[in-house]
Amino acid sequence: MNPNTTADPLDDESRGVLDDTASVATAGIGALDGTAQISVVLPPADEDDLAGDDAVIDGELEEDAVPAASLRPSAVRPEVEARSAAADAAAPRPARPEVPAAKRIGDLSESARESADLLTPDRLLDPGRRSRPEPEGTWSHLVYRLTGRRLNLGDGRRARERKALTARIGAPIPGGARFVPVLSRKGGVGKTTVTALLGMALADARDDRVIAVDANPDRGTLADRVARPQEARSVRDLVRRRGEIDGYRDMSALVARDATRLDVLASDADPRAAEAFSDSDYREVADIAAHYYSLVLTDTGTGIVHSVMSATLDLADQIVVVSGLSVDEARLASETLTWLETNGYAAQARDAVVVLNQSTPGTPLVRVGELETHFATRGRRVVRMPYDPQIAAGGTIVFAGLQPGTRAAARELAAVLVEGLRAEAAA
Structure with a gap:
């Protein structure tokens, strides 16, 4: 080296740093302004091999970083490298969620290939972000x-x-359409009201379709309790036009719908009708409804031995029995369960949900706790439906306008029903 020549401070060769070499055991050590420098060459690796779990990138330790072949020789100061290694060793590593390990397609057999359902949020999304x-x-x-x-x-x-x-x-219910009749041996206990409230609570929380069918063989009032268009059709219209139903659009033209998305199929309101809605009519309506709805509620009308009841009970997956808060209403509700047990529907009676409906204001004259104790021995669950002035007025029921306690009771009834249907499907 010419002593008269001014050395370039950036020229590594003039500061004694050894040339890079392809040997894995070779390292160059030199001095630059009193600071040691190290140059290390890693051995060449196959492209598909990984360089272990750890790699140094920009002075930080990172897991599963890059293949060894992509690393290049670099000069790192020993004191910096030592501090970085010590800090990385002391720092706790965050726990990783257990997710399915990804493999190359070429290493998987046909049966072991990953399907799209393995691309879950838990696997792909960073929990911290x-x-x-x-x-x-x-x-x-x-x-x-x-x-x-x-x-x-x-x-x-x-x-x-x-x-x-x-x-x-909103829990999913396996299988096809499920049928839920609402029964009572006595009129005036709020069976139609309970049908409407149950349907609204279900439709408001679920993603599938829910319909309430007014199967009263005479003039039912279920559609009157739900917002309906001026020219709403009836069960009779559906029976007459069954051959014209070619999709949900055709079906929706025959039903009323409220703000919760509950569909209601009204009973025949024509006083000139010569024949009442019959058992065979209900079976045809049920067959059509099963194609477009997941849950079919049925307001069965007054009594339990009329012509539609046989088909209603034959198709029933769960039963709801309504009782008023008086001695005679409670006895008739209990006798309803006895009738079911002695007429071939004992299993449905044991799984029945009993609703104690309070239709008048104030404190009931009967001991409601005693009624709950009695019906708990007869059915699966007992739900109390409190008095609500909007319902007592007899007009259209607006679910969002009900008192909070009424909405909560209707939603609890819906949850109990869904849990029963899910348990029945799993059995």
């Missing part, structure tokens, strides 16, 4: 807004309970 939905509840929402959306305490107690109840109602 998921955004939580805006919380519901007065206190938690206030904290969320005051902290600029940075502190999310989650939903309040009432919101959590409401969402849990919605999940119970």
Whole structure:
């Protein structure tokens, strides 16, 4: 080297750093302004091989980073490398969720190839980067807004309970259409009201279709309790036009629908009708409804021995029995269960849901707790339906306008029904 020549400070060769070499055991050590430099060459590797679990990228330890063949020789100061290794060794590593291990298609047999359902959010999304939905509840929402959306305490107690109840109602029911008749041996106990409330609670929370059929052989009032178009059709119209039904659009033209998406098929309101709605008529309606609806509720009308009841009970997957809060109404409801047990429907009677419907304001004259105890020995569950002035008025029922306790009772009834249907499907 010419002593009169000014050395380039960036020229590594002038500072004694050894040339790179292809040998795996070769390393160059030199000095640059009093600082040691190391140059290491890793052995060549096959493209498909991984360089182990760890690799140094930009001075940080990263797992499963890159294949060894993509790493290039680099100069790293020993003191920096030592500090980085010590810090990485001391820092705790975050736990990884257990997800299916991915494999190359060429290494998999035909039966072991991954299907699309393995691409789940738990596998693909980084838990630390998921955004939580805006919380519901007065206190938690206030904290969320005051902290600029940075502190999310989650939903309040009432919101959590409401969402849990919605999940119970919306749970999937395996199999085809399910039929649920609502029964009573006595008129005036609120059977039609319970049918409407149950249907609204189901339709409001579920993604599939729900229909309520007014199978009263005389003039039923189910459609009058639900918002309906001026020219709503009836069960009789569906029977007459059964050959013209070629899809849900044709079916929807014959039903009424309210804000919860509950469809209602009205009873025949024509007083000139010579024949009442019969057993065979109901079977035809049920057969058509089963093609377009997952849940078919049936308001069976007054009594239990009329002509439609045989077909209704033969198709029943679950039964709802309604009782008023008086001595004679409670006895007739209990006798309804006895009739079912002695006429070939003992299993449906044991799984029945009994609704204690309060249709008048104030404190009932009977001991409601005693009624609950009695019917708990006869059926699967007992649900209390409280008095609601909107229902007592006798007009159209608006589900969102009901008192909170009434909506909660209707939703609990819907959840109990869905749980029974799911248990029956699993048996």
